[in-house]
Amino acid sequence: MAVRLPRPHRDDVRIALGGLLGGLLLYAVGLGVRPADEPIVLWPDSRALLLPLVVTAGCELLRRAMPRTALLTGTVAVIADLFTRGSLATVLMFTDLMYAAVLYGRVATARRILWITGLCTVAGTVVPVAVWRVPEALLVGVGVGLVALTPAATGWIVRNHRDTAAAERLRAEQTALLAEIDRTQAVTAERARMARELHDMVANHLSAIAIHSTAALSLDDPKTSKDALAVIRENSVEGLAEMRRLIGILRDESGDRETSAAPTLDGLESLVVSARANGLDVTLDARHEARLPAPVELAAYRIVQECLTNALKHSSPGHVTVTLAQLDGALTVRVTSPYGDRDGPRAPGSGAGLVGMEERVALLDGTFEAGPEGAGPVKVWTVRATLPITHRTHRTHRTPGTPDTPGTPGTHGGTE
Template identity: 80%
Template sequence: MAAVRLPRPHRDDVRIAAGGLFGGLVLWGVGLYSRTPRDPMSLVDRGWAVLVPLAVMAGCELMRRTRPRIALFIGTAALVADLLTRGSLATVVMFTDLMYAAVLYGSAGAARRIPRITGLVTVIATVWPVAAWRKPEGLLIGAFTGLVTFTPAATGWIVRNHRDTAVAERLRAEQTALLAEIDRTQAVTAERARMARELHDMVANHLSAIAIHSTAALSLDDQDTSRDALAVIRENSVEGLAEMRRLIGILRDDSGDREPAAAPTLDGLGALVESARTNGLDVTLDAAHDDGLPAPVELAAYRIVQESLTNALKHAGKGRVTVTLAQLDGSLSVRVASPYGDRDGPRAPGSGAGLVGMRERTALLEGTFDAGPEDSPDGTIWTVRATLPVTQGDPE
């Protein structure tokens, strides 16, 4: 069988035990005892007898943290043995420390029970001598008992409560800091995603038009066609550059003095469709909705139409693109249909981020979104559908 290894005592406990033992030896060496030889409780009238409970109590001090209950039990027996000798003050002081440590370092149940037990013992030690002897001197026994047992136990209970409270507060502060860091990370991630959507939606349309018309200008050896393509390229370059400068200015300005840029609204769909026509799309717009829709709904609908027209410019075949907005049953329905298939002429490459951005915008408003090919009387078309819930304000 393997031997059970006891935990090593804490270095502070070693110092306490050594200090208590040394103090007791000094008192014994100079002949200072707690009681006189004539004390009726001193059954062993030998000076060296006080050293036995003193040594045992010092040994118990080595276990005050690692084995507090065992140390208190053995220490109590050593205190009783000390009462039968002439007594050492060092032994009594070390016992009070064991009582304090048993409450402070012991289990939660022991920490609750020990103050109650010592309190009850103190009351009995106060009442019984007075009732038996009919003398007020009996109160001294109760006072001594309370000083040696209940006072250190109560002190340990108070210190333990303060320690537990401090630990709980530290854990609460760490949890709060962790939650704050999680919130900060989520906020940064959400802001980065929002800026990515805005940047993509604002610039992708202009860059797609530039790519398509520049390819056309390089492919077709016609001066008038090249001139028209260059005009469209210049117009989209200027507009895209202005959008980029505005966005970069917002990102760089941390003074808080700049007014926030106005978000696009559904009133701007006409200009958006006209710009798409300038870029070469055959677009029709049918919008039927109430005025004063919530700003997030208007922005999401505008960006979905904008991105859908950009995708149509890059990928749609020859034919008409229809944009339809309808408000029904507390929601705004957005539908953009374009011819499905390879377009004639040059194409601009796509990254696939457009559909992701539209889906994210719809999900943020708890709406529904789908996009894909479907059959129609005019052939296969690519349809983008989004349903955006409209939150009505409370009546005044």
């Protein structure tokens, strides 16, 4: 089967043609490297130098595609050229083959060529001096160094620069890719955070509005309708205020406004009062330090808020308990509510509430559980969230007006 040679690069074709035409021009004017009467010249006929010239020019066509083969063939050609009157074009093309073999060849081949040319240069310097013992013998080593070592070293330097540039480009591309991934993740995380905030701030008020408006429409009782409209108006005003706060957070580039306006555990009492006004029978027992890290307080507040919202939408009539306890460097939030069928109006759920609570707890490396407990007709829906605390002030805080004994263990009302 015939071996198909690779197609030469157009630059290699130009180099080969340039070297061949230059050698032919030198041949035409009768210029050679050595005089015909030198002892080393075995073929004094000037036409003898054309064969090494043509072979070396042909090797230039393979300098990029098959660098090692081109160098080996070119080495044979330049050795043959030594026994003719010689052509400067052949020698110059051989130096280019040496350079190309180091630049385009394999790394192992390039290192091997450097070692071989270095050893040949040393041998070409030491051996002639030791044999002939004349200063002119040093010129042999200089010639070997110029023809072999210098182009090989140049090719190695260029190769290192090229590899370094390629590595830097790759590193820059990887950095840009990582930056884009970080940006995308940051945008996704921010969208998820704002979705949680929007859901937690508005869902409570809209759920109360939906339930009381349904009651006002279904019951033909002026007093009931008036009370429902009062609750609807109160929740509408509070929901509008929450929306304005959220819009202010989005428009504030510094982020300081969000920190200062973020709800804290001190607002749990008013949250419970609002839930009672909406018709929930709820008690609060909170035992924690006076000031906890802001992310912990915000997460605990939003979890309690979402639990009360779910209890308002889904729980059956009964008592709802909210318990906050600090123990072993963690704040535990528990909310329990009756679980079962309800006769009154029910607000639709989207399933985002439990997901949002679980995400908040996961961001703080805490644990989260939610589900029904108990057997038989009496069941409670329990949500339990444990939030690790990194900074403590060693001062106990109790929400005013709460009982001295902890509430019923458990957590969170309803199923979002």
